[in-house]
Amino acid sequence: MDFISQSKRQSFANDLTRPQLIAVTGSVNQAKGDKDPAEWMPPRAAYYCTYIRAWIQVKYYWALSVDQAEYNALYKYLYAC
Numbered sequence: 001m002d003f004i005s006q007s008k009r010q011s012f013a014n015d016l017t018r019p020q021l022i023a024v025t026g027s028v029n030q031a032k033g034d035k036d037p038a039e040w041m042p043p044r045a046a047y048y049c050t051y052i053r054a055w056i057q058v059k060y061y062w063a064l065s066v067d068q069a070e071y072n073a074l075y076k077y078l079y080a081c
Contacts, residue, residue, distance in 0.1 A: 004062075018058045038073035049081035 004012070031040065042051050052074060059066060066074065 008062075012062055018054070018061055036067075036070045036073070037077060038067075038069035041077070048077050052077045052081065 033040075037052060037055060041048060056074060056078070058064070
């Protein structure tokens with residue numbers, strides 16, 4: 001995560017409005033780890049659009065940076081929606 005103040009980090013961790021935590025199986029959670037969409041996508045392709053939109057919503061709202069590989073993946077998946 002980008003450097004943010006302790007209060008903003010706490011607000012981020014407690015944000016229930018923007019979906020950042022999604023219930024998954026243990027093996028899916030381990031496979032994902034802290035990877036972004038350039039490195040990992042959910043096993044169900046039918047969920048890609050929902051996942052990408054939620055990812056972008058969180059990044060935008062919290063003004064989090066996106067590296068080039070992540071941007072390229074977001075663009076590719078969003079364009080296919």
